[in-house]
Amino acid sequence: MSFTNGENSGADIRPRTVWNRLGAVAYKPRAYAAFMLERSNPNTMRVPFRKTRRHPKNPNMVMPLAVHIAMWLLLGLSIAGVTLYVLWLLYQRPKLASISASGVDPKTLFDASKVALTIVGGIGGVVALVVAYRRQRLNEVEHNRENTKVFTERFTAASEQLGSEKSAIRLAGVYAMASLADDWEAGRQTCIDVLCAYVRMPYTPIGDHKRYARKSGPGSQPEPVAPDSEVAPEVKYVGEARYNPREEQQVRDTVIRVIKEHLRPEAASDWFGQSFDFTGSTFEDLRFGDIALTNCNVSFDKCTFYGETDFSGVYFRACKVSFTGAIFAGGIGFEYSLFEDSKVGVYGDLVDNGRILFQGSQFVSGEVNITTPRIGGSVDFIEAEFDGGTVSLFNLALEGDPNSTGLSMSRSIINGGVVRFLGGTFACGTFYLNGLEVSKGKLIIGSDLTYGPTPDDGRRRFSTILSGTEFSFDWVQIDGGSIEFIDVVIDGSEVRFDNLVMTGGQILFLGNEFRSGKIQFPQNVHIAGGDVSFADSREEGAILELDGLNSTAVEEPAQSEESGSTRALND
Template sequence: MTNKRSPSNTSTPKPLGKWVVSGALATALLGGALFYLFAWQQLGRWWVWSLGNATGQQVFDSARTAVTLVGVIGLGGAAFLAYRRQKSTEETLDINRETTTHASKALEVSTKSLQVSTDTLVLGQEQLVLGQKQFEHETVRILRERYTAATEQLGSSSFAVRLAGLYALAALADDWQEIDKPNEQQVCIDVICAYLRTPTVPMQDATDDDGEPVLIEDFKGGSKAEHEVRRTAIRIINERTSPRANTPVPPAVAEFFDGPWSDRRFDLTGAELVDADFTSCTFDDIDLSNALLIGSTSFAASTLRQIRLTGATFAARGVPQGRASFVGAKLDTFIFDDVRMLVPCMFVGTQFRESATFRRSFFTERVSFDSAQFEESSSTVLDDVQFGIDMITFTHTKFDGPVDFSKVDFTLPPRIHFAEATGSKTPIATPESRRHFRDWPWTDDTDSDTDEPEQT
């Protein structure tokens, strides 16, 4: 809205110096005119510019009267100027007051606009949160429907449908992880593990060429197809627990990190697994207690932060002999109690980093700990362990942590080698057991000049 002002308010003021000069000249002219006017009145003659005939008293009276009138007029002018100044001040104050009022109104409008914008933003955020919740609920609903369908597929009598169910569950577990639902992801993994725990591989007793009892698959019972399903389940677990590498920007070096399922729990207690391949996997927690591991079982180059094999059986599969491999594995908590090892067992290059127990385990075939490392932070116990008639080797093994052989029966193995074994911690063994050892590198006493056992 435009405010209209009077012309007097909008006219340009004249400079003050001109007003002062003009006023002084006007005052001087007026004073002179009044002086002559009063002097002519007392003389009785007009327009006489020479006042030589006037008395001093007449001149004085004329001058006094003129000065008085000029003073009165000057006071009037001063009063007029004061009035104009006051009026100008009041107009300025009015203008300032109006400006302040407009500014206040503008501020009020801006405040209201800001409040409206804030309310709009809050409403938008609430709508966004509501939309996200609705999307999350819809996503969860869809994933749960997929879970139901996948579990139904696993129960199918068709080999192909069961395979599809496994892949569907694996993809579903990955999707649960993507939306940060680890418990739901664990449920999918538990179902896969439960399937592996179900004894649906038909097996039958047989004997190998040497007359030793072995287990073979009953192909007539449909073991070939089921074997493929279970091999697929193991492969799915392997792929998702294998380390991943990032894509570095040169010259940076690629860094490896755990697989997406490595921190999950794998309960495979009592499972029957044929040729289980967990090579190069990382497990935070895997339980194979009482499991039947048939054929070749591999944990080579794996990182096993906690693995339980209590009561597990490693058996051969048909005529081709199987094996159990922990070659190059890194073992933190390793529970190997009451294990029946009916195939060769390899701990070549294995790192025992924390605790390992081999209580009451039974080995019938060759066992190799060649180049294994029992680290200083580790503690290994072999209580009531029985070794069979094949050889046991600890060649190039490094013993820096305590290893107790005092309760191990070494009477059956024909050869027990410790060639070039080293380490700062002498394994504990009875004198009777040590009579069966070859190339034992330690003496009974340590060298006084070194912390390591004296080499022979």
């Protein structure tokens, strides 16, 4: 909600409500209803810079009765003529016998009379069918007109209720609009748009949350903002309307709950295949879990999430969900969700040591892209299963409290697809991969480009810098696929493979630069197959403890002549 302190109290301002921001003036609800209905009508085409509109011919228009009958008779005669001609051709074009006037007998006249009566009866049947069809058509047109009138009146009434200053009436408006969406298939998306627009209204959370906003425009770092101390906490102002914030929170929660109920497989009337636009909304402790987003398009772009945001148990199926420019002042959870043939993009910022959780989730196909330029928390894929598709984390910057910052894929299974951690700076925290199983697919840390030679200028372009992060690959099992560090600078970080079990696949350090820190393959490593490679990597100051690699062929990194690195490799 937007709050004012009465700066224009002396001006001549008409009474307004929260609904004004949606374009529906309180004293003209019917005009807004007509606008939304016209907007949802695909037969209306807007002409730029002109006040007139062109409309197609009315599909309900009925042609004159005589023309209708003549058209059907002509069609019947044409079909009969074509049929007789085809039969004549099939019977080898027999000659037609001529009958003189004197040679007509009573039997021939009787047969001709029967044919004439049959033709007359057929014409009468055609006329009767045309009349019955027109009557049915007119009844359908009248029925549709009455239905449209009823739907329009219900839409107008629900809009008026949503614009009321009383929370109880607004709640009734939410249910009225949802009921209309169930009954009115042609206008369902319009009703959903109105409910989403209500959620998009400016709103201040009632909880004791630290406020954040992007003051420098899109892409800038979120900054804390001071709360509005000039407005009493019990009453918020929008124009001349007053709202109790706790009551308004109940209305907003009801909108979300109604939408969730229609996105469940067991829903009597589902809203699958619809679009939900929450762009710029403010949410507090959002609960959007245990639903199925089937063929849906959902936008949480530029939203601010306070408290814990729950998307657990969601079935993402052939849908598109976007969090571009979002701020997560808390955590967001996708635990035990299923991603299939969908595209989910989380392009935002975590603040206040928030977490993004994918614990126990399953990735079958599609894309999940996470770009959080500043992570003051953690991203967890604990016990997740990757069977296909691509999961990518781009340009991450781990910073903040080392004790609460990190990434984890502990006890996860990679059976297919690609998991990529591409670009960024890892300055603190821990990367846990304990108990990871890799049988197919790839886990890539660093560049996602095909590895190539050093550029002509002799300078390596590094996409990822590990300057203070601990990578724990303890008890990892590799049966196939690969774990790849590509174009990575290891400067003060530790990469450890304690109790590694490797029967196939690859561990690749391609084009890396080991400045400081430690790379450990201790003696408790068990390698029965596969390859470990440090191709085209440079060892400048790091400690490489490769005791566990004495039984396998290893392509070692090049050592700088001026480096003070320490190597331990059993021959």
